[in-house]
Amino acid sequence: MKVYLNTRRKKTYTPRIYFSPKDNEPPRWIRFVEIGGFLVLTAVLVYIVFFSGIFNIKKVNIVNAEQVDIQRLEQKIKEKLSEKKGVFPKNQILFFINTEEIREHILDNFLEVKEVSLEKHFPDILKIVLTERESKILFQNKKGYFLIDKTGLAYKKIAYSDMINTRGRKPIILKSEASEEDVLGGKVFSSKIINIISEIQKTLPERTGVGISYFEFPNLSAQEIHVQTTEEWKILFDTGSSIENQMDNLKKVLTEKIKSKRTKLKYIDLRVGDRVYYK
Secondary structure (H helix, E strand, O other), X not given: OOOOOOOOXXXXXXXXXXXXXXXXXXXXXXXXXXXXXXXXXXXXXXXXXXXXXXXXXXXXXEEOOOOOOHHHHHHXXXXXXXXXXXXXXXXXXXXXXXXXXXXXXXXXXXXXXXXXXXXXXXOOEEEEEEEEOOOOEEXXXXXXXXXXXXXXXXXXXXXXXXXXXHHOOOOEXXXXXXXXXXXXXXXXXXXXXXXXXXXXXXHHHHHHOOOEEEEEOOOOOOOEEEEEEOOOOEEXXXXXXXXXXXXXXXXXXXXXXXXXXXXXXXXXXXXXXXXXXXX
C-alpha cells in the first residue's frame, strides 16, 4: 500500500498596508522652514558679496613700474574701478572685475607699457604686473627727444639728461633735422632700420676702431644713414645694400687709402656699390 504525503507548503500572505501620498509628505511647516532658510542664506550671501565691502578692492599692487608715471597710472586704475554699471560699481568687487578691460585701458593710456597681467588675491587685493618697453635708442628732431623701441615705435618723450641719469649709459642717438612733427605714439622707423642701426653700432667699432657719436637721417623716407663719428667725420651708408659689404669696403679704404690721414677726413661715402668716395 502506497502512502502519498502532501509536501507542499501552504502559501503565507503578508497583508499590504496602503499609505496615502499625503502620509509620506513632511509637515507643511518644515517646507516653510527650508524655503525660509534658503532665502535667508541667499540674502546673507548677496549682502556679503555686494554690500558688506569684504570683497571690494582695497589695495592695488603695481609691479615693475619703472618708466611710467606711477601716480597717473594709479589714478587711471582708480577711475576704471569706480565706473558703475547700474547700481553697482562695475569693477569694484574682486569677484566680478573685468581684468581684460583694465588691461586694455592701461595699454591704451601708457605707451611705455608693452604688456599687462592682472592677478586677483582674495579677498580684496588686485595685483598688476607690467612689462615695460625697453630701449637704448633716442630719436631727436625739432620737437625734442623720443624713446624708440625695437619695432621703431616712439613711446615716450624724454629729456636727454633724464635718459643718461635713468639708464646710466649713453643711448644710441638718431637725429633728423628734417622731422618737425611730434612723433609720440607713431612708428618712426621700420624694424629693418632699427636692426641696421644695431648692426652698425656693434660692428663699426669692432672692425674699424671708429667710434660713433650719433646717427643722422637727412630724410626719414630716404634709404641712407649718416654716421657721425667721434673723430668728427661722417660715414654714409646705404640701407638698401649689405651692411657687411659696406663695412668691408670701409675697412679697406681706411687701411689701404686713407691710413693716417683720418684726422683730415670730412666723409666716406659707401652708397655707390663697391665704389667708395671720400673727402
